[in-house]
Amino acid sequence: MIESRDVEHREVLVVGAGPAGSTAAARLAEAGVDALIIERREIVGNPAQCGECVPFWSEMLPTYPKLASDEWLEDWFNFPDRVIAKNLDWMRVFSPKMRPYAFDLNCFSAHRVQFDGFLADEAIKRGAEIRTSVELRNVQHQSKLARDIYVTDEGRFSADYVIDATGALANVARLRGKGDRPGGQLPTIYAQVAGAVPDSFDVFLGSVAPGGYAWIIPKGDDVANIGIGMVTSRIEEPLRQTLDRFTEGLGLRTLSYGGGWIPLAGPCKSAVSGNVLAVGDAAGLVMPSNGGGIGQAIVSGKYAADAIITNRNDATPLSSYDDILESNIRKPLRISARSKRLFQTLCRGDFTTEMALRFLGTRGIQRAIECHRPLYVL
Numbered sequence: 001m002i003e004s005r006d007v008e009h010r011e012v013l014v015v016g017a018g019p020a021g022s023t024a025a026a027r028l029a030e031a032g033v034d035a036l037i038i039e040r041r042e043i044v045g046n047p048a049q050c051g052e053c054v055p056f057w058s059e060m061l062p063t064y065p066k067l068a069s070d071e072w073l074e075d076w077f078n079f080p081d082r083v084i085a086k087n088l089d090w091m092r093v094f095s096p097k098m099r100p101y102a103f104d105l106n107c108f109s110a111h112r113v114q115f116d117g118f119l120a121d122e123a124i125k126r127g128a129e130i131r132t133s134v135e136l137r138n139v140q141h142q143s144k145l146a147r148d149i150y151v152t153d154e155g156r157f158s159a160d161y162v163i164d165a166t167g168a169l170a171n172v173a174r175l176r177g178k179g180d181r182p183g184g185q186l187p188t189i190y191a192q193v194a195g196a197v198p199d200s201f202d203v204f205l206g207s208v209a210p211g212g213y214a215w216i217i218p219k220g221d222d223v224a225n226i227g228i229g230m231v232t233s234r235i236e237e238p239l240r241q242t243l244d245r246f247t248e249g250l251g252l253r254t255l256s257y258g259g260g261w262i263p264l265a266g267p268c269k270s271a272v273s274g275n276v277l278a279v280g281d282a283a284g285l286v287m288p289s290n291g292g293g294i295g296q297a298i299v300s301g302k303y304a305a306d307a308i309i310t311n312r313n314d315a316t317p318l319s320s321y322d323d324i325l326e327s328n329i330r331k332p333l334r335i336s337a338r339s340k341r342l343f344q345t346l347c348r349g350d351f352t353t354e355m356a357l358r359f360l361g362t363r364g365i366q367r368a369i370e371c372h373r374p375l376y377v378l
Contacts, residue, residue, distance in 0.1 A: 006156070007149060010036045012308060013159035014128075015136055015150070015172050017044045019294050020280035021165030022119035022128075023076065023301030029127035031309050036159075037120070037128060038152060040135035045116030049167065049260030051190060051217050052110050052225045053088065053201060054079070055295040059106040063287075063371050064299070066328040073302055083115045084108045086220040088201045093365050095357045096206030096350035103366040105201060109219045136166070139175040148176065161308045161318075162276045165301070168261040170282040179273030182284030184265025184337075186212055186291070189239040190227030195252040197224035203290065205357070206350045210234035213291070214246055226252065229262055229291065231344075264288040266337030267330045272318050277304040283325070287333060288340040289368050296329055303328075332371035339368050 012028055014021045017039035028035040041047075057077035061068055091105040120130055131154070138151040150157040164172035164179075173179035197218045204214040211231030218224045228243045235242075240257065247254055263284050271283040279285075280297030287293065307321035347353040357365060360374050368374040 007158050008155055009158045010034055011159065011312075012036070012161045012163065013038065013150060013157050014163040014165055016163075016165030016167065016282075017041075017120050017130055017132070018116060018165055018167065018280065018297065019119055020282075020297035020301035020304075021163060022116070022123045023298045024163050024165065024279060024305040025128035025130075026076075026119070026123040026126045027072070027302050027305035028308060029123060031305075032127075033305075033309060033312065035123075035128045036157075037123065037130040038134040038136065038157075039130060039132045042133045043113065043117075044120045044130070044132065045112040045114070047258045048112035048190075048225075049258060050112075050188075050262070050293070051215050051227055051291065052085075052112055052115075052219070053107050053217050053292060053294070054110050054115065055107045055292070060295050060299075063332050064329050067299065070302075073299060076298065076302070079108075079115075080118065083110055083118045085111050086218055088217070090199075091201045091203070091369070092198075093357070093369070094202060094204045095354050096208075097354055099354075099357070101357065101362045101365045102200070103362055103369075107201070109201075109217050109225065111219065136171060136175065139172070141176075160275065160312075163301075163304055163308075164276055164278040164282045165280060165297075166282055168263045168281040168286075170278060172276055173273065173278065173282070176273070176276065179276060179278065180268035180270050180284075182263030182265060182268055182281065182286075184263055184288070186229045186262045186264050187232060187235070187239060187259070188212075188227055188229035188262055188291075189243050189257065189259040190225055191243060191247060191257050192219075192255040193224050193226050193247055193252040194222055194255055195250070197222060197252065206353050208246060209242070211344060215291075216250075223255075224252070226250075227259075262286055262291045262293070264291070264337065264340060267325070267333045270322055271300070271304075271325060272307075272322050275318070277307065277318065277321055279304050285325075285329065285333065287369075287371050288337040289371060296333070299329060300325065335373055336368070336371035339374055343368075
């Protein structure tokens with residue numbers, strides 16, 4: 001542990017080496033900007049904290065059509081085969097009575113160690129630096145020097161710009177006591193399981209996960225990521241017990257556990273606070289209808305880097321980051337959040353959930369999953 005009170009200054013300090021942080025650092029480094037990522041985990045991507053479903057570029061465009069003109073992002077989404085565990089070509093949503101609603105999907109399941117590691121390696125290749133096993137402990141404001149000091153267990157840092165890529169809990173904003181933080185936190189637990197798993201990405205609604213959902217994401221070789229997320233007011237036992245009962249009922253064998261939080265209240269009003277830009281889950285950029293956040297995390301990482309580059313080069317306000325988020329990806333997420341709130345209000349039990357899904361039908365459910373209005377009148 002570093003005992004010195006010296007402060008290491010960097011142009012950009014990225015806190016978190018997930019998809020958003022690594023994307024931002026890669027974009028910055030290739031533009032000649034000094035970027036350091038600090039990551040509390042010893043191994044990037046381990047443990048994972050989500051269902052490990054990643055959209056292909058073609059899956060992003062129907063929801064966020066304005067991305068189509070961004071050639072850098074299109075190239076960045078061209079992931080190598082080695083990080084793809086299994087192509088997910090279709091999805092099924094099951095009602096409480098196990099009635100399936102199936103539609104096409106263009107995503108893949110990933111082992112997050114390989115996927116996140118690949119993105120981190122790409123950032124390093126472009127000139128970024130990553131330090132693992134470095135945990136942010138505090139943020140101290142030095143008023144005389146008009147700067148924040150980022151205190152870790154391995155030294156102290158200052159920076160011209162900071163990217164908060166710490167996930168749903170937005171730890172940079174929390175420790176600074178400034179900036180918007182995402183709401184609607186859904187506690188989740190997942191397990192890597194083995195057995196006869198389905199070929200599709202399956203989501204289950206109703207009493208199996210009151211106020212939330214359960215999922216099975218196949219990863220090939222009879223292995224899957226299976227998990228449950230529930231609103232806290234509906235939790236009556238440890239989530240692990242609920243997950244174990246669900247897993248055992250499917251005849252699957254648990255290999256390991258993980259978990260985390262998913263912010264489902266929609267995007268934060270602003271992702272900029274002073275010289276800090278929040279990306280991914282830390283900015284609430286998650287699809288409330290299905291919990292997916294990796295695609296938006298990558299997009300926001302690139303946009304945050306662009307805002308820093310233009311501010312550095314020609315003093316364009318950092319608020320340009322909020323502007324492009326608003327223009328390109330926030331509206332569908334707000335629609336999704338509104339649809340989810342309405343669904344939770346009207347569907348408090350299995351009967352009403354069953355009837356709502358039958359009323360929406362396959363097309364309406366697919367539209368909701370893709371962050372469109374499930375019905376044109378809603």
